[in-house]
Amino acid sequence: MYPKRFGFFLGVFVFLLEIEKNLCVVSDFDEYIDEDFNARDSKQYWPKPGLVRFAQSVCTTQEGYLGTCLTRRQCTYIDGSQSGSCTSNGVGRCCLVQRTCGESSAYNNTYFSSANYPVTFNGDTTCSFTIEPCPNTCQARIDFLNFVLAQPDGNGNCVDDSMVVTGSGGNVPIICGDNSGQHIYVTFMNNNSITITVTTSASVDLERSYNFLVTQIACDCPTLAPAGCLQYYTALTGTVRSFNYGTQINGAVVTYDNATTVAGTRQLANTNYGICVYMQPGYCSIQWAQSADSTSFTVTNNTALVEVVSGLPADPATGFSCTTDYVVIPNPVYVNGTAVNTDRFCGNQFNTVVTSSKPFVLTTVTDASELTSGDVANRGFSLTYTQLACRNVNSLLMLTG
Ligand SMILES: [Ca+2]
Numbered sequence: 301m302y303p304k305r306f307g308f309f310l311g312v313f314v315f316l317l318e319i320e321k322n323l324c325v326v327s328d329f330d331e332y333i334d335e336d337f338n339a340r341d342s343k344q345y346w347p348k349p350g351l352v353r354f355a356q357s358v359c360t361t362q363e364g365y366l367g368t369c370l371t372r373r374q375c376t377y378i379d380g381s382q383s384g385s386c387t388s389n390g391v392g393r394c395c396l397v398q399r400t401c402g403e404s405s406a407y408n409n410t411y412f413s414s415a416n417y418p419v420t421f422n423g424d425t426t427c428s429f430t431i432e433p434c435p436n437t438c439q440a441r442i443d444f445l446n447f448v449l450a451q452p453d454g455n456g457n458c459v460d461d462s463m464v465v466t467g468s469g470g471n472v473p474i475i476c477g478d479n480s481g482q483h484i485y486v487t488f489m490n491n492n493s494i495t496i497t498v499t500t501s502a503s504v505d506l507e508r509s510y511n512f513l514v515t516q517i518a519c520d521c522p523t524l525a526p527a528g529c530l531q532y533y534t535a536l537t538g539t540v541r542s543f544n545y546g547t548q549i550n551g552a553v554v555t556y557d558n559a560t561t562v563a564g565t566r567q568l569a570n571t572n573y574g575i576c577v578y579m580q581p582g583y584c585s586i587q588w589a590q591s592a593d594s595t596s597f598t599v600t601n602n603t604a605l606v607e608v609v610s611g612l613p614a615d616p617a618t619g620f621s622c623t624t625d626y627v628v629i630p631n632p633v634y635v636n637g638t639a640v641n642t643d644r645f646c647g648n649q650f651n652t653v654v655t656s657s658k659p660f661v662l663t664t665v666t667d668a669s670e671l672t673s674g675d676v677a678n679r680g681f682s683l684t685y686t687q688l689a690c691r692n693v694n695s696l697l698m699l700t701g
């Protein structure tokens with residue numbers, strides 16, 4: 301028989317677990333070193349053999365995923381899987397939370413993946429995940445660790461496969477194609493959940509897979525993305541790409557009324573969102589440059605022509621020439637200090653610019669098709685940004701002043 305005191309503490313323990321069920325991070329509480337107390341004679345527990353506490357810090361599982369350092373019991377309770385130790389005494393287990401179709405999670409660092417990931421799949425499927433917000437949580441960052449869906453049609457519309465986000469504030473575009481390495485920020489509205497729905501179509505024969513990491517961001521967290529930023533970068537330098545940016549031409553075509561066909565686009569249609577960069581202390585301006593590849597900025601016009609005919613003049617376009625698909629960089633100057641006199645860029649080349657406009661944001665816009673603008677085989681954009689220390693701005697002004 302267990303002593304009465306044991307029954308009391310067991311009751312408290314169960315009560316604590318019930319509370320924790322609704323929390324994102326299993327709350328810290330004292331845990332006995334030997335967790336398997338049901339199998340032990342209670343006499344060995346009273347008086348207490350000692351308590352252990354450890355922070356529920358982020359840990360790395362044996363497979364290289366992010367987990368949370370929990371006890372075995374805590375990890376089991378939230379339907380996690382244990383993968384390696386995360387405390388020196390062996391009590392803490394790196395707890396991995398993975399969910400798949402039809403499931404939800406209210407835990408930070410949850411992985412949502414296609415069924416049987418990393419095994420690929422084909423055919424008609426619909427798969428939804430629900431992100432339940434933690435208390436006092438405003439946003440979630442969704443990292444597309446793996447994202448392989450069918451290409452859009454020739455106009456950039458995700459007609460066969462799609463990833464649709466519902467319940468988020470802001471403008472989250474419908475996404476398809478190749479997006480491994482991309483990410484988005486979503487915003488909880490009135491503490492309601494957000495659902496991600498991935499649909500695939502048997503009309504396209506393709507082996508798909510996806511695996512997303514969802515990180516919840518507290519409302520008072522400095523890593524919260526500013527309003528209007530679907531993507532947010534914090535490093536001093538980095539590369540930003542339009543969704544489904546890639547090196548291979550989309551096999552779909554654009555068909556005109558007279559049955560003329562041209563190569564389709566990799567750009568996704570109907571997008572309008574901000575790509576923001578956190579301004580590091582001591583940095584006052586930001587430079588945007590096309591990535592090394594000569595076709596890394598192909599937003600409007602005939603990209604196929606640019607690719608196949610060597611020696612063609614570069615095809616940058618700015619300002620009033622950019623009305624369908626374009627990027628916006630506020631108050632830019634060219635690197636020689638000359639004002640651009642417009643904030644819109646399109647065409648098949650991007651000349652490097654610098655801006656001191658804050659916050660650091662690049663806005664990207666695409667319309668509903670490529671038909672009206674006669675765009676052929678656009679790839680989208682890959683741009684590198686470099687934050688410039690404040691003294692560099694002074695130097696630039698002195699040079700141009
Ligand atoms: Ca285009």
Ligand SMILES: [Ca+2]
Pocket residue numbers: 624625666667668669670673675
């Ligand atoms: Ca377009």
